[in-house]
Each structure stands twice: as structure tokens, then as C-alpha cells.
Amino acid sequence: MNRTRTPSRARALAAALLATSLVAALAAGCGKAGTPPPKGPQPSALPTYQVQDAARITGSSTLDAARSRGHLVVGAKEDQPYLGQKNPATGVYSGFDIEIAKMLAASLGFPPDKVQFRTIASANRETALQNGQVDYYVGTYTINDNRKKLVGFAGPYFVAGQSLLVRKNDKAIHGPQDLNGKKVCSAAGSTPYQRIKSTYPEAHLIGYDTYSACVDNLITDQVDAVTTDNAILLGYAAKAPDELKVVGPLFSSEPYGVGTPKNDTVLRGALNDALAAHEQNGDWKKAFDATLGLSGEPAPNPPQINRY
Numbered sequence: 534m535n536r537t538r539t540p541s542r543a544r545a546l547a548a549a550l551l552a553t554s555l556v557a558a559l560a561a562g563c564g565k566a567g568t569p570p571p572k573g574p575q576p577s578a579l580p581t582y583q584v585q586d587a588a589r590i591t592g593s594s595t596l597d598a599a600r601s602r603g604h605l606v607v608g609a610k611e612d613q614p615y616l617g618q619k620n621p622a623t624g625v626y627s628g629f630d631i632e633i634a635k636m637l638a639a640s641l642g643f644p645p646d647k648v649q650f651r652t653i654a655s656a657n658r659e660t661a662l663q664n665g666q667v668d669y670y671v672g673t674y675t676i677n678d679n680r681k682k683l684v685g686f687a688g689p690y691f692v693a694g695q696s697l698l699v700r701k702n703d704k705a706i707h708g709p710q711d712l713n714g715k716k717v718c719s720a721a722g723s724t725p726y727q728r729i730k731s732t733y734p735e736a737h738l739i740g741y742d743t744y745s746a747c748v749d750n751l752i753t754d755q756v757d758a759v760t761t762d763n764a765i766l767l768g769y770a771a772k773a774p775d776e777l778k779v780v781g782p783l784f785s786s787e788p789y790g791v792g793t794p795k796n797d798t799v800l801r802g803a804l805n806d807a808l809a810a811h812e813q814n815g816d817w818k819k820a821f822d823a824t825l826g827l828s829g830e831p832a833p834n835p836p837q838i839n840r841y
């Protein structure tokens with residue numbers, strides 16, 4: 534029983550986090566008196582990306598459709614701080630994944646105002662790419678062989694690892710070995726969910742559509758831990774440092790790819806070329822420092838691109 538946090542305060546914080554309105558309010562300067570300024574993607578620090586004349590890229594049915602539509606549709610997450618987050622007031626998406634999506638779009642000939650983001654949950658990514666609901670997808674999407682049977686992947690552009698988020702006052706959970714009998718929440722259709730199911734069957738696994746729903750349940754004592762990639766968890770912990778902490782070692786490798794329709798190899802090749810160019814010219818690092826870097830991760834070297 535936690536004596537220092539009243540249920541109503543916990544619920545209020547959870548609601549605020551869930552709606553991301555806390556972040557929006559702080560960003561607008563409406564924080565409690567005495568709260569430090571929020572850390573968040575700073576528009577002024579973000580690079581702008583040179584829009585290429587991409588007419589030379591021919592033979593991609595996805596790009597042809599986007600050109601005649603007049604804009605790209607990119608799948609993303611909207612509730613993952615520093616990675617992919619939608620401002621509920623303005624509808625604007627921001628974060629490292631969003632920057633990756635924008636730099637790639639610029640190389641394909643689409644300026645930022647010609648990129649429309651669409652939120653797609655972890656469990657629905659393959660279907661969205663297969664049905665043409667999105668042209669490509671950038672949202673903490675691990676490349677693996679199972680998924681490669683259904684979709685294509687450019688990248689990787691970052692490598693994360695599975696970790697655990699617990700309440701700040703938790704003393705029992707230090708790693709996945711401590712999850713026996715504990716309520717652990719993750720997103721359905723994700724690799725971390727699958728790994729707990731197969732490798733830690735004694736854990737009481739709960740699946741929601743989103744990690745923010747899991748975090749809501751963690752703050753209100755409905756679950757004991759949230760598990761997914763460290764990059765995602767560090768963002769939630771950075772937004773609620775008095776309530777939450779990331780614990781334990783990384784217990785997987787999660788190489789993030791840009792999801793594409795499986796058979797559009799021209800698009801996949803063009804995205805790999807674009808990624809390499811933006812890593813080379815410094816855009817990748819600038820984008821990282823202005824987004825994910827704010828959750829406390831130093832910029833790594835970008836991983837080797839895997840063309841297949």
C-alpha cells in the first residue's frame with residue numbers, strides 16, 4: 534500500500550499521461566508553479582530536410598499512388614514520448630520516429646506538409662501495410678523474420694532492447710526473472726508481449742492496444758510492470774520521474790525498421806538509400822539529439838543498414 538500517493542492523484546496523473554494532455558499543458562507553459570520546464574522535442578533544434586527531386590525513382594507502385602494522391606500517408610504511434618507522439622490540441626506528431634519518417638519523405642520528394650501521419654497500433658501494422666492504408670510505417674517496429682513474411686523493412690535505423698517499467702517505490706522487480714506471478718502489461722501484437730508469453734510463462738501477462746494504456750494501469754496499481762523496448766519506457770519514465778522507473782538489463786535486441794508493402798522493393802531500396810544519406814549528412818544525429826536524446830539516451834552510432 535502506498536501511503537504517499539492518494540488514489541485520486543494517481544488516477545489524475547494516469548489520465549493526464551494517457552491523454553498526453555499533461556505533456557501538452559506543460560509544453561504550453563501551463564505547468565504547476567515550480568515545476569521544471571518540460572523536456573520535449575524542441576522545434577528550433579530539429580533539422581530541416583532537403584526535399585529531393587525524386588522523379589528518378591520509378592517502378593514503385595506505392596510512390597506512384599502517393600504522387601497521384603498528392604501526399605504520403607505514413608503509419609506511426611501517437612502515445613510514445615520522444616518517439617512518436619501526437620499533440621492532442623494541434624494534431625501535430627513529433628519524436629524520433631516522426632523525424633525519420635520526414636527525412637525519408639523529403640528524399641522521396643515530399644515536403645513535411647505533404648506527409649500525413651496515421652496512428653496504427655502494434656497489432657495492426659502488417660494489415661495496414663498490406664491493405665495500403667499507409668505507404669510506409671515508422672513506429673518502434675522491430676524487424677524480424679516472421680514479420681518479413683508479411684511486410685518489407687528498410688533499415689534498421691536504431692536498435693532498442695526489451696526492458697521493464699515499474700512504480701518508483703517498487704522493490705521487488707529487478708528483471709524478467711522477478712515477474713513470476715506478477716501482472717505484466719504490454720501491447721498485443723508486439724515482440725515484447727510475445728517474449729514474455731514464451732519465455733516467462735509464470736508472469737501474468739496482460740495485453741492492451743497501446744503502452745500508454747499499460748502505463749495508466751501501472752500508475753493506478755492495476756498492474757505491476759510494463760514491458761517493451763527501453764527507448765519507449767525511458768520516455769514514460771522521463772515524463773513521470775516521481776512515479777516511474779526503468780529497471781533491469783535489456784533482455785532482447787529490437788532493431789527498428791521502416792515497414793513497407795512487402796513486394797515494393799523499389800520503395801524499400803529508395804528508403805535505404807535515403808536513410809544512408811541522412812545518416813551521412815548529420816540529419817540522423819541532429820534528429821536523435823532533439824528527440825529521443827532528451828529522454829536520457831546518448832546518441833549511438835546508427836546501425837548497419839541491412840539490404841536484403
Ligand code: GLU
Nearest residue numbers: 655673674675723724787
Ligand atoms: N519493437 C517492438 C515491436 O515491434 C515493441 C514496440 C512496439 O510494439 O511498437 O513489437
